[in-house]
Amino acid sequence: MKQLIYLDNAATTKTRPEVVETMLPYFTEFYGNPSSVYEFSGISKKAITGARETIANALGAKSNEIYFTAGGSEADNWALIATAEAYETKGKHIITSKIEHHAVLHTCEYLEKRGFEVTYLDVDENGVIKLEELKKAIRPDTILITIMFANNEIGTIEPIKEIGQIAKERGVLFHTDAVQAFGHVPINVDEYNIDMLSASGHKINGPKGIGFLYIRTGIKSRSFVHGGGQERKRRAGTENVPGIVGFGKAVELAISEMDERIQKETDLREYLMNRVMDEIPYTRINGHRKNRLSNNVNFAFQFIEGESLLIMLDMKGICGSSGSACTSGSLDPSHVLLAIGLPHEIAHGSLRLTLDQVNTREEMDYVVESMKEIVDKLRSMSPLYEDYMRHQAK
Ligand SMILES: Cc1ncc(COP(=O)(O)O)c(C=O)c1O
Numbered sequence: 001m002k003q004l005i006y007l008d009n010a011a012t013t014k015t016r017p018e019v020v021e022t023m024l025p026y027f028t029e030f031y032g033n034p035s036s037v038y039e040f041s042g043i044s045k046k047a048i049t050g051a052r053e054t055i056a057n058a059l060g061a062k063s064n065e066i067y068f069t070a071g072g073s074e075a076d077n078w079a080l081i082a083t084a085e086a087y088e089t090k091g092k093h094i095i096t097s098k099i100e101h102h103a104v105l106h107t108c109e110y111l112e113k114r115g116f117e118v119t120y121l122d123v124d125e126n127g128v129i130k131l132e133e134l135k136k137a138i139r140p141d142t143i144l145i146t147i148m149f150a151n152n153e154i155g156t157i158e159p160i161k162e163i164g165q166i167a168k169e170r171g172v173l174f175h176t177d178a179v180q181a182f183g184h185v186p187i188n189v190d191e192y193n194i195d196m197l198s199a200s201g202h203k204i205n206g207p208k209g210i211g212f213l214y215i216r217t218g219i220k221s222r223s224f225v226h227g228g229g230q231e232r233k234r235r236a237g238t239e240n241v242p243g244i245v246g247f248g249k250a251v252e253l254a255i256s257e258m259d260e261r262i263q264k265e266t267d268l269r270e271y272l273m274n275r276v277m278d279e280i281p282y283t284r285i286n287g288h289r290k291n292r293l294s295n296n297v298n299f300a301f302q303f304i305e306g307e308s309l310l311i312m313l314d315m316k317g318i319c320g321s322s323g324s325a326c327t328s329g330s331l332d333p334s335h336v337l338l339a340i341g342l343p344h345e346i347a348h349g350s351l352r353l354t355l356d357q358v359n360t361r362e363e364m365d366y367v368v369e370s371m372k373e374i375v376d377k378l379r380s381m382s383p384l385y386e387d388y389m390r391h392q393a394k
């Protein structure tokens with residue numbers, strides 16, 4: 001295969017060899033069903049307990065507050081639907097933001113069809129929700145605030161501590177989709193007053209198809225997947241033992257390396273951003289300039305199409321994204337970029353590059369040189385650019 005510079009770590013990450021190694025015996029040797037009674041299956045059960053503890057510790061939570069799911073989407077669906085059902089006698093109003101992942105937005109739409117009312121908060125030009133608007137939106141029948149920890153497209157980190165404080169003062173439950181943030185930034189559920197939190201293994205160099213929902217003790221929730229008594233009767237289904245073990249290992253690594261990784265990624269990110277902003281004209285940065293995930297870069301190049309840019313980058317072995325994984329391939333501009341106020345044509349010219357600590361400066365240099373060449377080429381073919389230049393020359 002040609003060279004590969006993988007800069008789409010918000011879509012998914014490489015499973016680390018240490019993680020795979022930890023998982024392997026749970027396929028080949030210790031394959032017992034954790035619910036069985038014999039000693040052999042106890043090995044699987046013990047492995048799950050260990051991973052649960054590692055994850056709980058990473059959040060400052062208790063082990064019995066972590067419920068494994070088949071990923072971030074399931075955790076989001078569960079948090080919203082089960083809370084809505086469990087608290088509908090109190091009220092039928094939910095607050096979220098316009099820039100959530102579709103796992104939250106589409107679940108909100110589903111609940112609207114079932115008689116719930118949802119307020120979608122605006123964000124500012126950096127993608128940050130406005131706390132005053134949040135306060136105004138809370139009503140006596142509001143049962144849940146669900147705001148993502150960090151945005152998957154533009155990397156902006158939301159004021160989670162403040163949101164948690166507001167939710168607590170007003171007696172409303174607070175769920176956060178931390179799929180992009182967990183393992184990347186420090187999170188403590190008590191300090192931030194988080195009642196429920198979703199996370200996913202494959203965004204932190206763990207396996208795909210495994211995630212969890214944290215549910216604070218005392219919160220009413222319903223079983224989301226009905227069947228056997230796994231996950232303390234709240235989520236039926238034989239546990240994905242290798243996945244859980246791998247997730248636990250990925251969390252252990254992410255937590256122990258967090259400071260170092262944030263530093264490495266931030267250095268690379270700033271280097272890449274600065275070079276691009278200095279060397280490619282008519283470009284802007286989407287998302288908060290500083291208060292963003294250490295590995296997220298999102299550019300808008302005027303006069304060009306993000307999709308064409310992606311295809312040409314791919315020909316040079318560079319993997320990026322023009323929105324979130326599932327919307328690229330669609331012609332609609334991203335709802336996140338529209339929500340931060342970008343006009344359609346500029347939203348279409350956006351490119352997301354999400355790094356990993358293993359990337360290097362040399363790779364960033366290659367990416368910048370490739371981007372310069374491609375953006376030049378695409379602009380030279382763009383009627384919009386031609387028009388603009390003609391006007392400038394007048
Ligand atoms: C913010 C956010 N929420 C939820 C998800 C869904 O997670 P999963 O792919 O594990 O279902 C993603 C992944 O794209 C995400 O970025």
Ligand code: FES
Pocket residue numbers: 101102103324325326327
């Ligand atoms: S589900 Fe990911 S963008 Fe639609």
